[in-house]
Amino acid sequence: MDGSQDALSLVLFSGTDDKLTAAAVLAVGAAAMERKVDILLQYWALDAFRADRILKDHGVAPEAGPEGAAIVQRHGGQHWSETLRQAKAIGDVAIHACSLSMEVLGLARDDLDLLVDDVEGVAAFMAEATGPLTFI
Amino acid sequence: MDGSQDALSLVLFSGTDDKLTAAAVLAVGAAAMERKVDILLQYWALDAFRADRILKDHGVAPEAGPEGAAIVQRHGGQHWSETLRQAKAIGDVAIHACSLSMEVLGLARDDLDLLVDDVEGVAAFMAEATGPLTFI
Amino acid sequence: MDGSQDALSLVLFSGTDDKLTAAAVLAVGAAAMERKVDILLQYWALDAFRADRILKDHGVAPEAGPEGAAIVQRHGGQHWSETLRQAKAIGDVAIHACSLSMEVLGLARDDLDLLVDDVEGVAAFMAEATGPLTFI
Numbered sequence: 001m002d003g004s005q006d007a008l009s010l011v012l013f014s015g016t017d018d019k020l021t022a023a024a025v026l027a028v029g030a031a032a033m034e035r036k037v038d039i040l041l042q043y044w045a046l047d048a049f050r051a052d053r054i055l056k057d058h059g060v061a062p063e064a065g066p067e068g069a070a071i072v073q074r075h076g077g078q079h080w081s082e083t084l085r086q087a088k089a090i091g092d093v094a095i096h097a098c099s100l101s102m103e104v105l106g107l108a109r110d111d112l113d114l115l116v117d118d119v120e121g122v123a124a125f126m127a128e129a130t131g132p133l134t135f136i
Numbered sequence: 137m138d139g140s141q142d143a144l145s146l147v148l149f150s151g152t153d154d155k156l157t158a159a160a161v162l163a164v165g166a167a168a169m170e171r172k173v174d175i176l177l178q179y180w181a182l183d184a185f186r187a188d189r190i191l192k193d194h195g196v197a198p199e200a201g202p203e204g205a206a207i208v209q210r211h212g213g214q215h216w217s218e219t220l221r222q223a224k225a226i227g228d229v230a231i232h233a234c235s236l237s238m239e240v241l242g243l244a245r246d247d248l249d250l251l252v253d254d255v256e257g258v259a260a261f262m263a264e265a266t267g268p269l270t271f272i
Numbered sequence: 273m274d275g276s277q278d279a280l281s282l283v284l285f286s287g288t289d290d291k292l293t294a295a296a297v298l299a300v301g302a303a304a305m306e307r308k309v310d311i312l313l314q315y316w317a318l319d320a321f322r323a324d325r326i327l328k329d330h331g332v333a334p335e336a337g338p339e340g341a342a343i344v345q346r347h348g349g350q351h352w353s354e355t356l357r358q359a360k361a362i363g364d365v366a367i368h369a370c371s372l373s374m375e376v377l378g379l380a381r382d383d384l385d386l387l388v389d390d391v392e393g394v395a396a397f398m399a400e401a402t403g404p405l406t407f408i
Contacts, residue, residue, distance in 0.1 A: 022149055134271050
């Protein structure tokens with residue numbers, strides 16, 4: 001398979017646990033198919049990768065309502081950070097922090113979980129991540 | 137036209153009526169252009185396809201505010217489920233329920249509207265849906 | 273570079289300042305790489321381009337919370353409309369208002385900022401915007 005043709009390039013913006021779980025499942029699915037995966041973390045998704053709170057409750061999309069939130073929490077299941085760890089173990093998966101979002105949120109490299117590989121700008125990401133962009 | 141090249145692969149996550157309408161319009165547009173369309177329903181989008189409430193009010197994005205919600209409701213127009221029915225009638229459009237989301241929400245196949253063709257995992261969807269992923 | 277192959281086709285749905293900033297940065301990055309960029313404005317993103325309020329506060333994603341909203345506002349930085357103006361100055365960037373959303377929101381062409389090039393339907397957009405769709 002031609003990796004560059006089938007690369008999955010995810011721009012993660014949202015930081016709720018339901019969306020991050022959906023994103024992680026797409027990433028591990030693509031990694032299992034030997035597709036290259038590049039992930040850019042922006043805004044609230046980046047905030048969710050802070051080392052001191054990655055495993056904390058990040059809520060769910062507002063539309064879930066209290067009932068939906070309770071259903072997701074009750075289900076439990078594997079945490080999205082663990083799914084991403086698996087994706088990195090089985091495939092070519094890189095996770096980048098967006099430099100502009102780092103600046104907006106006032107974060108330094110050391111504030112982030114070790115899942116994050118580096119900090120880069122959008123232009124560098126777009127040059128490196130050769131697949132179509134999927135914004136989540 | 138090469139269907140596999142131009143396939144539209146939609147991952148629907150949000151279940152509000154405004155986003156589902158936007159998604160349905162993209163699907164019917166692609167179907168009319170003879171593009172293959174695959175739709176994967178996750179979380180709140182899946183919940184919106186429950187047979188007993190597909191036509192009920194699913195709200196709009198929170199940012200709409202009360203004024204925006206009222207404007208959308210006043211406009212009326214064709215329901216997104218009817219637009220998807222048309223898309224399926226004119227083109228090669230398949231709607232899949234994500235098996236993981238089925239489990240999280242505690243849903244069985246019989247709980248879903250007949251617009252849904254089958255239940256499948258993300259890996260199967262990614263193998264079948266050959267187009268770039270659009271997450272809505 | 274083959275422009276049609278690498279075109280960036282953004283469907284903007286959300287109208288909060290954080291998402292519009294993320295979208296504008298992707299657009300200017302692609303324009304700088306000489307990629308063709310087509311943007312379709314729907315619903316709340318379209319509403320944000322009203323001439324009389326484009327520079328007003330459009331809020332941030334609900335998940336930001338009051339703390340996140342304050343952080344974004346404190347940061348300041350270049351407004352997304354200015355970033356889009358730059359993108360149009362340096363590259364082949366077209367901004368289209370979705371005709372269906374114009375009708376839903378009761379807007380006329382004159383209500384919109386001059387950044388918007390024209391009003392068109394989804395079918396026309398999909399015919400013109402040859403790149404994979406990124407929904408924001």
